[in-house]
Amino acid sequence: MYGELQGLNKQETAERYGKELVHGWRRSYDIPPPNGESLEMCSKQAVAYFREHIEPQLQSGKHVMVAAHGNSLRSIIMYLDKLTSQEVINLELSTGIPLLYIYKEGRFMKRGSPVGPTEAGVYAYTETLALYRQELDEMSQRTS
Known part of the structure; x- marks a missing residue:
């Protein structure tokens, strides 16, 4: 959830809030945009869902496809690859x-x-x- 940034494209957001501040929100692990979620907050939900609903399917031998937005995928990849909070902010998808x-x-x-x-x-x-x-x-x- 991008909060006040929801629905704005990158250029509009940079014009409204400044390029540096927006870059910080988009690429930090624990700094959320105004009234939005940080990657850390998103990670708690995405990884919990993955562990509770997807891993049991994999353990039973099923194939699973996950399609999601960037931060949800970053969170899951962070979990799967055991990335640190510093490593995940540099992850490009x-x-x-x-x-x-x-x-x-x-x-x-x-x-x-x-x-x-x-x-x-x-x-x-x-x-x-x-x-x-x-x-x-x-x-x-x-x-x-």
Whole structure:
């Protein structure tokens, strides 16, 4: 929830409040915009939902797709990748680019990248390719 910034585009918001202040609201972890939510506040709700509703589905062997707004996704990625509050504020997400995580033995393994569509790992894998890639990763870990 962007509070008083709701419905304004980036340019309108910067003109009204100043570029530096808006950048601080958009990229800080714990500073909310006026009458809005910070990433920290959003994270509590998004991660709680993920843990309560999505993880049990994954544990039962189901495949789940999550589509959400930027801060909700940042919050979930922060949880999955164990990012710090400093690391998550620098996380850039590309609109419409899928990120694939594989859940195995209680762990999340990243199989996608928020960097951009040209990076090889961005596109979603078929299950067969995901299993093959996983085997390669396990083999390389054993030889390391």
